[in-house]
Amino acid sequence: xxxxxxxxxxxxxxxxxxxxxxxARSHVDQCPECRQRLDQLKSMLSVAxxxxxxxxxxxxxxxxxxxVPTPQRRFxxxxxxxxxxxxxxxxxxxxxxxxxxxxxxxxxxxxxEGAGWTVLGRSNVPIESLDAEGAVVTGSRFEFRVSLLGNAxxxxxGVLVAAPLEDSDNDARxxx
Amino acid sequence: xxxxxxxxxxxxKRCRRGDQDAWAQVVRHFSALxxxxxxxxxxxxxxxxxxxxxxxxxxYRNLDRLEKAETMxxxxxxxxxxEAVRVKRIGDRNRGVSFGEETTLEEVLQADEEGAxxxxxxxxxxxxxxxxxxxxxxxxxxxxxxxxxxDDVAYGDIxxxxxxPVGAIGPTRARCLEKLRxxxxxxxxxxxxxxxxxxxxxxxx
Numbered sequence: 121x122x123x124x125x126x127x128x129x130x131x132x133x134x135x136x137x138x139x140x141x142x143x144a145r146s147h148v149d150q151c152p153e154c155r156q157r158l159d160q161l162k163s164m165l166s167v168a169x170x171x172x173x174x175x176x177x178x179x180x181x182x183x184x185x186x187x188v189p190t191p192q193r194r195f196x197x198x199x200x201x202x203x204x205x206x207x208x209x210x211x212x213x214x215x216x217x218x219x220x221x222x223x224x225x226x227x228x229x230x231x232x233e234g235a236g237w238t239v240l241g242r243s244n245v246p247i248e249s250l251d252a253e254g255a256v257v258t259g260s261r262f263e264f265r266v267s268l269l270g271n272a273x274x275x276x277x278g279v280l281v282a283a284p285l286e287d288s289d290n291d292a293r294x295x296x
Numbered sequence: 297x298x299x300x301x302x303x304x305x306x307x308x309k310r311c312r313r314g315d316q317d318a319w320a321q322v323v324r325h326f327s328a329l330x331x332x333x334x335x336x337x338x339x340x341x342x343x344x345x346x347x348x349x350x351x352x353x354x355x356y357r358n359l360d361r362l363e364k365a366e367t368m369x370x371x372x373x374x375x376x377x378x379e380a381v382r383v384k385r386i387g388d389r390n391r392g393v394s395f396g397e398e399t400t401l402e403e404v405l406q407a408d409e410e411g412a413x414x415x416x417x418x419x420x421x422x423x424x425x426x427x428x429x430x431x432x433x434x435x436x437x438x439x440x441x442x443x444x445x446x447d448d449v450a451y452g453d454i455x456x457x458x459x460x461p462v463g464a465i466g467p468t469r470a471r472c473l474e475k476l477r478x479x480x481x482x483x484x485x486x487x488x489x490x491x492x493x494x495x496x497x498x499x500x501x
Binding site for chain 1: 486
């Protein structure tokens with residue numbers, strides 16, 4: 121900040137508060153830096169005066185207690201080649217995981233190919249539904265491609281298989 | 297209860313896993329935003345409570361779709377504003393208030409949508425301003441709150457509350473405003489101009 125601007129610092133605040141000051145106004149008109157500062161201060165003070173009311177506690181409590189989020193059914197990780205070998209590194213371009221939910225078990229292989237990843241899977245139970253874009257199902261095996269590993273979440277028979285990078289409980293985190 | 301962007305994202309993730317404490321955190325994080333929009337729209341306490349519940353229901357139903365914390369304030373603000381404007385319109389109609397005989401339904405709906413967008417945009421900025429305020433030193437937060445976020449607190453009272461001579465309030469508040477301005481520049485607060493919003497240049501959702 122220039123020395124002249126420092127001298128006007130407090131007066132620019134007063135201008136933003138709406139106090140008339142012809143001398144400070146004249147400086148601001150000639151100084152782009154102070155002009156921007158004045159505009160920003162005016163924006164701040166304008167928004168600060170917006171109605172801002174905390175909701176009554178009874179309203180908040182009603183919203184909290186009315187909805188108990190239902191846990192989503194999801195597979196849990198049994199093992200991962202990344203976790204067992206300790207090969208958690210950014211360059212990992214192939215790894216396998218085994219996940220389980222009740223009587224279902226799914227084995228997944230993630231392979232980096234070109235700019236994306238190919239996910240190959242095998243289920244120990246018949247595949248009734250598979251919610252993964254572009255998936256090809258052959259018997260108990262399936263395959264699909266994703267551009268990012270983070271997009272690899274899918275549902276198998278209505279149960280969520282989290283993407284390796286999204287699941288904090290999941291050790292299959294290449295690059296973690 | 298304030299959550300930063302990372303905290304909100306973690307809370308949303310825990311909500312999707314069925315954690316009710318996380319759900320409470322998310323509701324509390326947005327409670328003032330929702331309620332302020334309702335009151336600014338002119339709704340009474342009962343209608344505001346109804347809108348609050350409706351918005352939370354919609355949030356609950358969309359938990360799986362709302363993955364990015366940074367999109368949440370806009371989603372919450374727009375969802376609330378649309379619902380608040382809708383409830384206000386029904387209340388006005390029941391009281392016999394109308395736009396006038398020559399106004400078409402399309403014009404009414406367009407006006408509602410523009411009103412909702414302006415309400416939402418300003419509330420989103422207010423939330424962002426308060427998030428910025430929470431990041432500056434506590435003493436500055438306290439001084440700026442007394443000066444600008446509360447109604448007409450006298451300098452004498454501020455001096456007493458802050459334990460600061462009246463003559464020091466002016467220069468101190470300039471330094472505190474500068475800290476807040478720097479914080480808001482970091483959070484891109486000024487990229488949405490308040491004047492644009494006021495003139496009806498509404499944000500897209």
